[in-house]
Amino acid sequence: MSNHTETKRVLNRLSRAIGHMEAIKRMVEEDRDCSEILIQLSAVRSAINNVGKIILKDHVRHCVVEAVESHDEKTLDLFSEALDQFLK
Numbered sequence: 001m002s003n004h005t006e007t008k009r010v011l012n013r014l015s016r017a018i019g020h021m022e023a024i025k026r027m028v029e030e031d032r033d034c035s036e037i038l039i040q041l042s043a044v045r046s047a048i049n050n051v052g053k054i055i056l057k058d059h060v061r062h063c064v065v066e067a068v069e070s071h072d073e074k075t076l077d078l079f080s081e082a083l084d085q086f087l088k
Contacts, residue, residue: 006058010051017047052086 024040057077067075 003062004058005062006054010054010058013047013051013054017051020044020047054058056083056086 020040022043024044026039027037027040063075064079066072067079
């Protein structure tokens, strides 16, 4: 990701999501209320989706723009496949 501008922000958010997942794992080990666990899982899912959006926007601003300008069909095809997976 040499030309991406949001790498540090992505890594920080991923670290927080990982910490949150570790806390959820402890909640399960401690036999905490299922409703509490589900709410926390929802928060992590939202955080991960937001990280995906940051990566997506950064990728469009840099790699996709460059691919369009240079007529790089392979990069555009890979982006299309990744977008399909992300939006599932």
